[in-house]
Amino acid sequence: MNISAKWITTLVLTFSSLALVFVLNPDGQLRILANLLTFAGIYALAAVGLNVHFGLTGLLNFGHASFMGVGAYVTLLLIPHAAGREGEINENGLPFLLALLIGIIAASLFGLLLGLPAMRLRGDYLAIVTIAAAEIFRLLVRDLESITGGVYGIINFSSALQKYRPVFFDEAVISLDLAPAQIWVGLLSWISVFLVLLLLKRLSSSPWGRALRAVREDEDAVRALGKNAVWLKLQSFMLGAGIAGVSGVFLAFNYGFVETTIFIPLLTFYVWAIMILGGVGSLTGPIFGSIIFWAIISETDKIASLIFENADGQQLAGVRFMLVGLLIMLLMIFRPSGLLGKKEELLLNVK
Amino acid sequence: MSNKLLEVKNLKKTFGGLKAVDVEHLSFNKNELTSVIGPNGAGKTTFFDLVSGFQQGDTGEIYFKNKKITKTQPYKISRLGLIRTFQLTKVFDRMTVLENLMFSGSSIKNDSFFQSILNTSSSKKYESDLEERAFEIMQDLNIEKMSESYARELSGGQKKLLELGRSLMKNPDLLLLDEPLAGVNPKLAEDLLEKIKNLSDQGITILMVEHNIEAVMKISERVVVLAEGKVIAEGTPQTVRSNDKVIEAYLGTAHE
Amino acid sequence: MIDQLGNGLLLGIIISVASVALSLLYSVTRIVNFAHGEIIALGAIMTLFFSNPVDSRVIYLDRFSPLGLDFVISAFLAVILCGVFGGLLELILFRPLRKAEVGNIAILVVTIGLSIFIRHLYLIFATGRVQNFPLELERRVTYLFFDMTPRNFRVLIAGIIVMVLIGLLLTFTRIGKAMRAVRDSGELASISGINSDNIILITWISSSMLAGLAGIFQGVINDIRYNMGFLILLLVFAGTVLGGIGTSFGAMVGGLLIGIFVQVSVAFPFMEGHIEAKNAVALGLMIVILLFRPQGIFGQKERIS
């Protein structure tokens, strides 16, 4: 398939999946669309970060949720918030952007920490270590209730970001009968996606990107040529984790609260599904992968109603995750290069 | 000063009970083309691994340019000017031939994250010089037509050429070639041998493992014979060829 | 500490049996099977399905009515069913992938998708509630110095017997020898006599039967939930890694140690008030082992970097 055919398929699929939302929902389409596009932006950002790890460098990272979690928790704890059972509001805090910056750095450092095993371990072992480390992070966050709010989580932090909303923005959004707070988060996450992609476009065609691809292909050869493969991998881990950190922050703002069950391994698997759907190693793939993915997800209840007459919440959740699992399997089996991945650079058929 | 470029002393490596390498002393002079030969499993590849830092010896010392490089990381050894190739060719499959070469030649500074973001005019200049150099090498090795092909599309022989070219991008002082002719068709093998000889004439010190005895005898100035990890003979091709132990190691069944 | 030892042994025997199963599959097929947890859960859910008395609704859909069979017979049937399921997975999914030369990393991702898919099938069609087998409650009794119910004690003994049996089968039967040969050589082609496809099929079946058994143990000792397998999966990985990936004996001991470690860690001074985080300690141990002794306690030194 040549490039243009690939793009046509991608665009057709993207628009038809969005059109499906209109067909299946007689009313409130705009709201559903806004909701799904917000999630899509946030997850696209996470998938872009994962693509730095896996697509660019070949690192089998299954702990992505923890990078998102570190970014979110560190940022939220630095801005005014309320944590824990008592929910006492902590009024003091840094301005959002400064807190975000520290959150990104924290996520990157956690990436560095998680990357240390990558120095020594082959692919499948790294997968096990990263997923385990992410669970350790989650269990510790849940356990450290006095700081993180434990199972009660963190709330009342939204205004730190929402207070920057311009008046004209509110007016425009309200006139469409949409919720300004959510659209604001969605807008900011899509802006972040594009900024990050601009950066990555530059990086992945640069000597640095070339070096990461070389690490992905053959570490021994990289070392034999005098390059520090370990350091390159760590840098990749840090960059991807930092990007995931931003995504985690927006995820928290979109929910309006944060607690540990958000960052379970399933979150990581969602991001993997999006990355594979968009195309491993493709810069723009996550954008389309994420939109299509969330369009499907947002129609889960319609799909569930084909199976059940009156599906309850549990069955809906079940159907939704079944679809995700099925999607991952079918893609891997029938189209591992996803929508926009290059067949010639297909990573997933590596032995 | 001494003319020794590489020297190993008392180098031992065992796997379980098996002595893979057990070399008391070996040294290699500047500008010499030396071949290391020996039956399969003699420890040649392991010897290369030890010298290039990919494996750690149980005992022993290794000196390169009079610097002790025992227990040094492979990439640091490589930066000193000791470049190796692999018996099972290791090219960057999903990168183009040109990218393979340019990556190899690129400096640490040029590879750096911030340099890459800034993409200054001086780094653009550096890249275009690199590309020029890569094309020179490709022309020299007759693979310039493949410059935009993915490395995995190359034939076995072409991959060997690419690996050699990639090493040359580093302007090595010492080149370790592990079976550079294996799997290469006879016609290409002859060219490749010629290339290796030329490189040696240009002043690169070469240490080569090769099974093709005729080829070895033709171009080597010195031959080292390993069997069961030990040096059983060394000298000029002529002296080695007539050595009884060598004949036994190759033809006799005593050593299995 | 001693109190926790009994609990540790019980958790250990679950993890141990599941780890042996995982390790067996890995050593023969090189598949890191993330869907292993779902086969564990299948054992428990099927046993529940067969054994529950007809009048108590456990299955989500009215269409399926529980059978109310004897518990041991139910467990036996469930184990067989797990074996059939594992065999079908190999025949329908993994064999075609292998023939198409799909890489190990892709297969790992497939098993993740499979795991998510099956797990939520359970959520929909089996149960989202926490359930128990229809067995009478028992009082704890002291055995040597461990406190546990007689039923749990029997589970422990059964687990140990199963382990010994596996050891004997692997050592003395033709197929067991073939499996070990495959593991040791890492080469399927080099095995003469037995068709390598059959070895893999039998491995899938036996690994799945063992996993199902582990799930039944887990159901007896703890409870039954749709995600019970996934909850324990990382501990099973930890047990496998601790003993040394690819060694059955190592997986047995590693699994037991992890179980004991998790439960006993509750009694560590620094764990006071942090019981929820007990699994984190075991997972941390696994990471440390992978970093400093990647071949595990009993594994041969193998290049894994």
Ligand SMILES: Nc1ncnc2c1ncn2[C@@H]1O[C@H](COP(=O)(O)OP(=O)(O)O)[C@@H](O)[C@H]1O
């Ligand atoms: N990683 C290893 N583990 C165990 N034995 C090894 C390992 N690498 C090499 N050997 C053994 O060491 C001996 C020397 O191997 P090698 O250096 O590859 O020989 P050559 O390159 O001369 O054919 C052989 O007997 C080989 O089986």
Ligand SMILES: [Mg+2]
């Ligand atoms: Mg060799």
